Amino acid sequence: MQTEQHQSGADGAENHAGANVDEIMQKVAEHKGCGTSGGSGKASCGSGAGENDLPTEIWEKVKNHPCYSEEAHHHYARMHVAVAPACNIQCNYCNRKYDCANESRPGVVSEKLTPEQAAKKVLAVASTIPQMTVLGIAGPGDPLANPEKTFKTFELVAKYAPDIKLCVSTNGLTLPDHVERLSKYNIDHVTITINMVDPEVGAKIYPWVYYNKKRYHGVEAAKILTDRQLQGLEMLTERGILSKINSVMIPGINDEHLVEVNKAVKSRGAFLHNIMPLISAPEHGTVFGLTGQRGPTAQELKALQDNCEGEMNMMRHCRQCRADAVGLLGEDRSAEFTTDKVMEMEVSYDLEARKAYQEAVEKERQAVVDAKKAELAGLAGEHSDIKMLIAVATKGSGKVNEHFGHAKEFQVYELSTSGAKFVGHRRVDLYCQGGYGEEDSLATIIRAINDCHAVFVAKIGGCPKNDLKAAGIDPVDQYAGEFIEQSAIAYFKDYLDKVKSGEIQHVERGDAQIRQGALTAAEAA
Amino acid sequence: MAYKIVKDNCTGCSACEPECPNEAISESKDGLFIIDPAKCTECIGHHDQPQCVAVCPIEETCVIDDNYPRYQAA
Numbered sequence: 088m089q090t091e092q093h094q095s096g097a098d099g100a101e102n103h104a105g106a107n108v109d110e111i112m113q114k115v116a117e118h119k120g121c122g123t124s125g126g127s128g129k130a131s132c133g134s135g136a137g138e139n140d141l142p143t144e145i146w147e148k149v150k151n152h153p154c155y156s157e158e159a160h161h162h163y164a165r166m167h168v169a170v171a172p173a174c175n176i177q178c179n180y181c182n183r184k185y186d187c188a189n190e191s192r193p194g195v196v197s198e199k200l201t202p203e204q205a206a207k208k209v210l211a212v213a214s215t216i217p218q219m220t221v222l223g224i225a226g227p228g229d230p231l232a233n234p235e236k237t238f239k240t241f242e243l244v245a246k247y248a249p250d251i252k253l254c255v256s257t258n259g260l261t262l263p264d265h266v267e268r269l270s271k272y273n274i275d276h277v278t279i280t281i282n283m284v285d286p287e288v289g290a291k292i293y294p295w296v297y298y299n300k301k302r303y304h305g306v307e308a309a310k311i312l313t314d315r316q317l318q319g320l321e322m323l324t325e326r327g328i329l330s331k332i333n334s335v336m337i338p339g340i341n342d343e344h345l346v347e348v349n350k351a352v353k354s355r356g357a358f359l360h361n362i363m364p365l366i367s368a369p370e371h372g373t374v375f376g377l378t379g380q381r382g383p384t385a386q387e388l389k390a391l392q393d394n395c396e397g398e399m400n401m402m403r404h405c406r407q408c409r410a411d412a413v414g415l416l417g418e419d420r421s422a423e424f425t426t427d428k429v430m431e432m433e434v435s436y437d438l439e440a441r442k443a444y445q446e447a448v449e450k451e452r453q454a455v456v457d458a459k460k461a462e463l464a465g466l467a468g469e470h471s472d473i474k475m476l477i478a479v480a481t482k483g484s485g486k487v488n489e490h491f492g493h494a495k496e497f498q499v500y501e502l503s504t505s506g507a508k509f510v511g512h513r514r515v516d517l518y519c520q521g522g523y524g525e526e527d528s529l530a531t532i533i534r535a536i537n538d539c540h541a542v543f544v545a546k547i548g549g550c551p552k553n554d555l556k557a558a559g560i561d562p563v564d565q566y567a568g569e570f571i572e573q574s575a576i577a578y579f580k581d582y583l584d585k586v587k588s589g590e591i592q593h594v595e596r597g598d599a600q601i602r603q604g605a606l607t608a609a610e611a612a
Numbered sequence: 613m614a615y616k617i618v619k620d621n622c623t624g625c626s627a628c629e630p631e632c633p634n635e636a637i638s639e640s641k642d643g644l645f646i647i648d649p650a651k652c653t654e655c656i657g658h659h660d661q662p663q664c665v666a667v668c669p670i671e672e673t674c675v676i677d678d679n680y681p682r683y684q685a686a
Binding site: 172173174175177183184199228232233300302 | 631
């Protein structure tokens, strides 16, 4: 099945090459129509969109892609290979000199690989983790500033592991030069980081770009960058290659401007917009870290995402992974696949075994969808203005299956009479974060989920239970092992009943703190 | 004078290597990069800016090496 998918993808790419631009734009626009309907329509749209919300050919491309489909991210894994160390622009949120095994930011890696080493690693990982469906190249520099290494890696992987989807993440400066080649290699997803469409804003984010053999500074540099990014995006759309836009939310610099960015990229056919919080801890040594530029709070980030959602699909499940991440989103298994270990591994790439495993995953996934639908039916006809957030401890498969004390992150859902909608995740532990280690870890967890009314767990001890209750967060362990969304809707129905009967009073919760960075192997171990 | 790479600053990112018009830059055993002063022309006659300096992400990494005579009088 996977091979067929790949083949159909190839055919699709060829068809798109000759397709009418308006036709493609229309398809993209049509599927976003649900986002403008408001209310319940929004809840079923966004990156959580399912089969029924998307044109078939777009759904086929994203359905097993953890970074493009919120639903898929519970079931399928991705990996990045760090073959692209060079970059051609400087960003104030990046420090190119910093490599740390225990630190986690996009762009940080433990080892750089040659394309041959990378291909071997992909085969080793895909043989060990059969739900790994996607290989991305995302740096640590810019993959398209390293075109030979990037495309050589894709060529090798396409040859030996034809069922794996290939994707690339770029700053977009050289994108227009490489669109043809991307199309030729059957890469049907590209992520472009676009933080501005106004060079005056850009000058505050990018000190320089290296373009046409020259280094440009300030507004002039930002103008070149934005022109090239938007041109590249248009060229991808013309060829039917799906584009996701990453934007870093920098309060006071581009936070309000990102609404304009959102409109600009949507009008050029971008499929999904991922607005991420700035990571700017001083110890990372970035310009923004050193100047004390803060990142957004959880509420500020959600407000901006909600504000843009009427315009197009928003991605809410991004973990801002390292450029050598391996496994499910929110999981880091990269320590199992260091170059030394990979080179010693005997790899037998069994396409049939992978296919059989993924068929089982699809059954599991369908069960999650069915359970949610069945529970939603019970909410039909209910109308209430009450909205609330809940945090969920999960190991994947769409279930409440993690012990409170073992959770490295909580997944956050917004509950309303429209159902349960995934709105983000909250990290609750980070190795390199100075200062937190000396504090009571429970206090930091409560700060991270302080905007939630309840926390769903598989199990929880007596002490944290009482502390959570004291903080106004309901610890819920009655749904252990059950499906998240089904449980959340059942809980919400019960909550509404209690509010109606006067047993409890609904109160709004406060803001929460975003912990910086993604999960590292050191923490996961 | 030729350009040289300050070892302590080099991250081994490899951005400079393909940009050098003289193939003067190569990777050393430690994964960092070095410039062969005999091949470096400071990009005079090739580009307006020395390419290693223009592309290097770390300031003060590709610098003039005063130990070598200027390749070509301007």
